[in-house]
């Protein structure tokens with residue numbers, strides 16, 4: 001029970017990686033508050049967890065709203081009496097070159113992938129400072145470190161998350177707060193599968209084909225990312241701070 005008594009907030013909790021992270025923390029003893037966009041999906045998922053003996057709480061809302069980001073942290077502090085771990089997992093992937101990227105795609109990517117992380121960290125850090133301890137795990141991407149083709153808004157937002165993580169990690173190490181980011185390459189979740197579906201390609205076949213391009217032999221499953229997120233949030237990573245961890249199966253974005 002690595003996370004016994006730990007009070008954890010997880011964004012994007014009903015998504016592909018998010019569900020795996022929520023369940024991992026719940027199984028390992030944490031008090032979990034997850035969030036996602038849809039009230040209906042959150043409620044249904046919370047019931048589903050309860051039926052499998054995992055007690056969680058949730059707050060549904062739009063991370064593009066500063067008020068919601070602040071309310072999520074405030075709600076966790078009210079319900080749990082504090083916050084020990086923040087997992088900034090929610091994200092969106094507008095696809096396109098700069099010519100194909102509309103204002104809405106650009107601002108949505110920055111609002112969800114970057115600015116929400118800023119609002120959530122800014123709201124959570126004072127509580128962690130007060131406790132003299134805390135851990136934050138952000139979600140960047142290998143595509144933020146080595147920008148891949150045709151995803152200008154996404155890569156820019158994820159690069160900024162990596163920079164924000166290193167900056168905050170350095171600024172708050174002295175407060176006992178460790179801030180790191182995980183950088184997955186491709187992961188078998190709705191985010192990846194929806195790209196194939198949109199192009200009329202069968203996602204199962206496409207993921208199997210894509211797996212052949214990964215030196216470790218397969219596209220990452222959500223559990224393989226969740227395990228690294230949990231490691232970064234755990235005591236086992238007590239000397240890991242202000243850094244990004246690539247979880248790519250040795251697959252380069254390019255080169």
Ligand SMILES: NC(=O)c1ccc[n+]([C@@H]2O[C@H](COP(=O)([O-])OP(=O)(O)OC[C@H]3O[C@@H](n4cnc5c(N)ncnc54)[C@H](O)[C@@H]3O)[C@@H](O)[C@H]2O)c1
Pocket residue numbers: 011012013014015016017018035036037038061062063064089090091092093112139140141142183184185186187188189190191192
């Ligand atoms: N799947 C991949 O190949 C991959 C690769 C690298 C990084 N990532 C990152 O991992 C994280 C999780 O992605 P995933 O693959 O599980 O995708 P996903 O689409 O399954 O889950 C993302 C979740 O974020 C939520 N979300 C999006 N916008 C929101 C908003 N405005 N307000 C509240 N919630 C919102 C969605 O509803 C969804 O449940 C993301 O940050 C993503 O960028 C994914």
